Amino acid sequence: MLSRFFFALALLMSPSIWAQKISTEKLSRIKPIVIQEHPTEKEDNVIFLPMYFSSSHFLDPNIKFTVPKGKAVMSVHLVYTRFRVVDTFDQSSLNKKRFDNLYKVAPQLFDSDSIVWRVFEQKKAKTEKDARSMYHGFVIFLREPPKTEDVSKEINLLYRILMDFKDTIISVPDQILYKKRKRYVETGRYLPRSYAKMKEGIRYESRSIWFREPETRMVIDSVPRKTIKGYKKKVGMYNGSLLRNTHEYDALSNKKYTGKWLVVADVTGSMAPFNAQVLAFIRQNQDLRQKSNFSFFNDGDGAPQMIKRIGSSGGIYTCKNNHFDSIYKTVTLAMKNGNGGDIPENNIEAVLVSLKKWENVDTVLMIADAKAPIKDYSLIQYLKKPVSILLCGDVNGNVPLDYWNLALKTGGSILRSDGEIRNLKRIKLGDIIELGKYTYKLTPMGLILVND
Numbered sequence: 001m002l003s004r005f006f007f008a009l010a011l012l013m014s015p016s017i018w019a020q021k022i023s024t025e026k027l028s029r030i031k032p033i034v035i036q037e038h039p040t041e042k043e044d045n046v047i048f049l050p051m052y053f054s055s056s057h058f059l060d061p062n063i064k065f066t067v068p069k070g071k072a073v074m075s076v077h078l079v080y081t082r083f084r085v086v087d088t089f090d091q092s093s094l095n096k097k098r099f100d101n102l103y104k105v106a107p108q109l110f111d112s113d114s115i116v117w118r119v120f121e122q123k124k125a126k127t128e129k130d131a132r133s134m135y136h137g138f139v140i141f142l143r144e145p146p147k148t149e150d151v152s153k154e155i156n157l158l159y160r161i162l163m164d165f166k167d168t169i170i171s172v173p174d175q176i177l178y179k180k181r182k183r184y185v186e187t188g189r190y191l192p193r194s195y196a197k198m199k200e201g202i203r204y205e206s207r208s209i210w211f212r213e214p215e216t217r218m219v220i221d222s223v224p225r226k227t228i229k230g231y232k233k234k235v236g237m238y239n240g241s242l243l244r245n246t247h248e249y250d251a252l253s254n255k256k257y258t259g260k261w262l263v264v265a266d267v268t269g270s271m272a273p274f275n276a277q278v279l280a281f282i283r284q285n286q287d288l289r290q291k292s293n294f295s296f297f298n299d300g301d302g303a304p305q306m307i308k309r310i311g312s313s314g315g316i317y318t319c320k321n322n323h324f325d326s327i328y329k330t331v332t333l334a335m336k337n338g339n340g341g342d343i344p345e346n347n348i349e350a351v352l353v354s355l356k357k358w359e360n361v362d363t364v365l366m367i368a369d370a371k372a373p374i375k376d377y378s379l380i381q382y383l384k385k386p387v388s389i390l391l392c393g394d395v396n397g398n399v400p401l402d403y404w405n406l407a408l409k410t411g412g413s414i415l416r417s418d419g420e421i422r423n424l425k426r427i428k429l430g431d432i433i434e435l436g437k438y439t440y441k442l443t444p445m446g447l448i449l450v451n452d
Contacts, residue, residue, distance in 0.1 A: 022110055022117070024099035027078075028092055032121035038079045040135050045071065045144065049102070051137035054085065056097035058105070058137065065106035068142065074301070075116040075141040076102075076109060082123045083131035095119065102138055109140075143301060143338075154272040155332050161276035162328075167236050167253065167284060174229055177437060178222040187215045228436060236277060247417030248367075249277040251390055253284075255420055259362035261292040262385075264350050266369050266392075267334045268298050274392035275331060278367055283324050293358040294319040294327050297350035298338035299375070310376045313346040316353045344375035348406075352382055363388060363412070370394035374402045380409055387412040388420075397438065397449030404446050414447070421447075 040048070050059045067073055078098060080091070103110055125131035189203040190212035204212055236249030265271075265278055282289055300313040317334040319326050351364055363386050368374075370391035387410040389403050399414055407414055407424055414421040418436025427433060432450075433440040439451045 024096055024103055024110075027099045027117055027119075028096035030117060030119045032119040034082070034121050034123055037122050037124045038077065038120050038135060038139070040139075045142040047140040047142065048135070049105070049138040049140065050135065051098060053081070053132045053134075053136050054089070054094070055136075056094060056101050058101065063105050065109075065140070067108065071142040071144055073109060073112065073115050073140060074143045075118065077139040077141075078117075078119045078137075079139060080119075080121060080136050081125045081131040081134050082121050083125040083128065085128055098138075106140075151336050154270075155335060158272045158276045158279070158332070158335075161238055161273060162279055162283070165236060165238050165249075165276065165280040167249070167280075174227060175437065176227050177225045179225040181221045181223050183219055183221065184216040185219055187217055189215045191215050226434075236280060246274065246277065246392075248274050248390060248392055249281055250417045251415045252278065252281040255415060257288050259291075260360060261288065262351075262354055262358055262361040262364045263292055263294045263367065264347075264354055264364060265294075265296050265331075265367035266298075266345055266347065266350075266372070267296045267331060268338075268345060268372070269369065271369060271392060272335075275367070279324075279328060279331065282327060289322050289324065289327075292322060293354070293361060294322065294330070295350060295354040295357075296331050296334040297346060298334050299345045301338040311349055311352075311379055313349055313375070315346070316350045318354055318357055344373045345369065346376050347374045348376045348379040348383065351387065352379060355383075355385060361385065364410075365390065366406075367392065368403065370398075370400065370403075373400065374406065377402050377406070380406060383410050386410050388415060389413075390415040397440075398445075399440075399447035401444070401446035404442075 047065070049063060049065065051057060052059065078095060080095070080098075109115060122134055125134055189205065190207055191214070192198050192202050192204065193210055193212060203215060206212075207214075236253070263278075263282070265275060267275060282294070295316060295318040297317070298315040301315040315334070315338045317330050317337075319330045345368070347366060347368055351366065355361070355364070364383075366387055366389045368389060368391055370393050387406055389399075389407050389412065391399060391403060391414075404414070404424070406412070411425075413424070416435055416438070418438055421427075421433060421435060421440075427442055429442055429444065431442050433442070433447070437451075438449060440447050441450050442448075
């Protein structure tokens, strides 16, 4: 487990070389990343080309590498051990020979301008026996590009909604909210003192000398609980059923924005209808756009799980500027390059990478998938800015606990269609929260909607 941590840290901090028709001489000069041990888990999109210890020869002398149909190479790792049998050993020269032999079996790798090359030096082995038992050679990481037809369908949906989307100001009248109250009223009849007669349904018209108890029945009344004063608000409108029961545009439009913002949005999976509303809001609000920065993430560009370690999954796209055309192109590029793969997402990594580029923002606005847990929740300790969260696709109106805690621990808030839940530190387990016409309760599972 410790070695995996160091491997993830190394990926995050590592130097890499991107080059077209790169030479083996240049590759041999890559500064090695020192780790305990390189992971060797078997995965569908990971190919191992093992070599002998302290040798440039492949274990399989007849090995040939071809890229599987429908896949692309995204990264190549050369892995060896630091242990030396003799002090005069020349590691750089051996690495050059290893790259030369890789070129012989896979020359196409050296013609790509999109492959990331890395060299890993394992330091775990303390004896020659230990070193020989460790992995040596190349590890090739593949990715499955998102299906063109699926991506095109989502981008077309995004475009169609965005082009047809408009907003309007509506007047919300005063609204009286009621609660049900149980009460008991006398029926005018009296109950027998005998249980047998009671069971037979016998009732009397008077109390008599037996002082019979009056019969009662339960009545449920609706009594006013509170009045929500009428107001005007902006709502989004789209001609179709795709956005039915969604609230993203309304939640964004009815919030007040002060200071500088960083908007970080998830573009994985089926987020297109929600991101269309986010984009519509950004397009309509030039003031916010001018004082904000934007980034979008897809959880790793479809990378294999082996290299999608906490803090180094990748697939994060930051906008060069805040012009709407640039924002829209960045969203579609992120969608084309990956759709997430596993369900949990690298939300916090995306925020940290973006904050490293834009340090002077005041607040982060995270647009997240309510159905996708936060994969890298352990990185929350590194967040120094408040994170306000808008959850998309929360059909039941609930806020999962990890998102609640993210907003709580960073001093952020939760955006809802009826307003914003602030001051989360004051809310304790079991507390009831009223927001507009909705009522929530904080439970061990998160914030639960208790009325519709």
